[in-house]
Amino acid sequence: MPSQSEPAAPVITGGEPGSFPWRVFHERHPVLLRQVLDGLPYGPEQRRAVERLLAESTGGVIGPLEDGARDAAAWDAWGLGDQLGLRWTDAPFLWAESYFYRRLLAAVGWFGPGPWQGVDPFGPVKAAELGSPAVDEELAALDGLGTLTDAQQDDALLRSALWGNRADLSFRLTGGPASGDPRTGLLCDDGARFWAALRSGPPGRLALIADNAGRELLPDLVLIDRLLSTGRASSAHLYVKPQPYYVSDATTADAVAAAERLLHAPGAAGAVGQRLREALTSGALEIRTHPFLCAPLPFDAMPGDLRAELSSAAMAVVKGDLNYRRLVGDRHWPATTPFADLTAHFPAPVAALRTLKSDVAAGLDAATAARLDATGPGWRTSGRHAVIQVRA
């Protein structure tokens, strides 16, 4: 069977006009950059730099990092030299889009020195989402959990974390659906295997590799609290990005903001927030990060220090579409390629909670794949479908 070490599938690129990656560069990114420039009062220098990046990424070739870039050695190791001079849509989609977000940070002055150093270009949209009345409603729903059995509560919180992934702000820019269909949208449900794996041995550390801030991170934090407070995990690491990335990907600041949102919420949500605050201060829950979490490469290329850290986890939960692409390899795999084969490289038992928002798909049964393909290619990127896939 194929595995990432002997890839039997071509890498996904954006070379085909009208393809999903092509549309991301030519349709999604212009909207995104307009939103960034409308969201913060950047000056002429930053605005010109963002416009130059848009022109380069839609009509030019991949250019170098800015002079003096503090992460130049990392990007050299991540293959920048091989991509320089290629049209952005001729490079691997995973590589090119990751580099796009890295160049955007430089364009808006995030690396400094200067007044915009450390100012998250996606901060306004993240804050608006976290402060929205929809979040109040979602947090209030936790008050109803007590009427459910323990198993029903487990299931509800796992699915809440899963569908929280639909909320990614870059996806919503171009009309992504408000929600997937929790009944028919789940294409693969290894939820029972997830809970069985946690019961199969003494409680260990949960590693949750987060995706988006706000309305995705809140149910992620609630799930972490559930596992800690019911003894299914002895501790937890919450992995966030070391810098702003893919619009809504969570950073430490976003994790703190979400934890505070819970802490100051009424009812059951506030109790979760209080327990999480205690877990963070006691060390039972640690916020972690690593430069590789913003690297343009699949997870099978992760460096030894991160691999060693993750290998001590009893279970790793990998959230979202981009992390899924990195976990299985962003290739045109047959959708029936076994998830276990493509994730054999991962250093811990792993559960992927993903809404489908890009072309890669794996681990589906043949009937499901055939049914979906009969509807055309849209099922891969619509955000209406999701998977819970576990390699215990």
Ligand SMILES: O=P(O)(O)OC[C@@]1(O)O[C@H](CO)[C@@H](O)[C@@H]1O
């Ligand atoms: O990882 P997430 O937030 O679930 O999704 C990230 C995403 O919106 O960005 C990429 C396309 O721009 C795709 O990987 C995916 O559609």
